[in-house]
Amino acid sequence: MAKIKLEREKCIGCGSCQALCPKYFELIDDGKSHIKEATKQDIEELEVEKIECAESAAEACPSQCIHIEK
Numbered sequence: 001m002a003k004i005k006l007e008r009e010k011c012i013g014c015g016s017c018q019a020l021c022p023k024y025f026e027l028i029d030d031g032k033s034h035i036k037e038a039t040k041q042d043i044e045e046l047e048v049e050k051i052e053c054a055e056s057a058a059e060a061c062p063s064q065c066i067h068i069e070k
């Protein structure tokens, strides 16, 4: 299993992660990204079988607030 982490505090709401990886990320009503299926909190985590597009989203994030643990 791998883990996707999102530090919501650092997110500037640019939308890149949602554009590159809508499977896992979406912007929500506070203007910041949210990991789909993660419960809403300051640092979100989601365990996944495959990282897939989340890797591209992490690389593209200007705030470097998406982290992948393999």
Ligand code: SF4
Binding pocket: 010, 011, 012, 013, 014, 015, 016, 017, 018, 032, 033, 057, 060, 061, 062, 063, 064, 065, 066
């Ligand atoms: S790419 Fe980074 S800064 Fe932009 S919305 Fe996603 S998490 Fe936030």
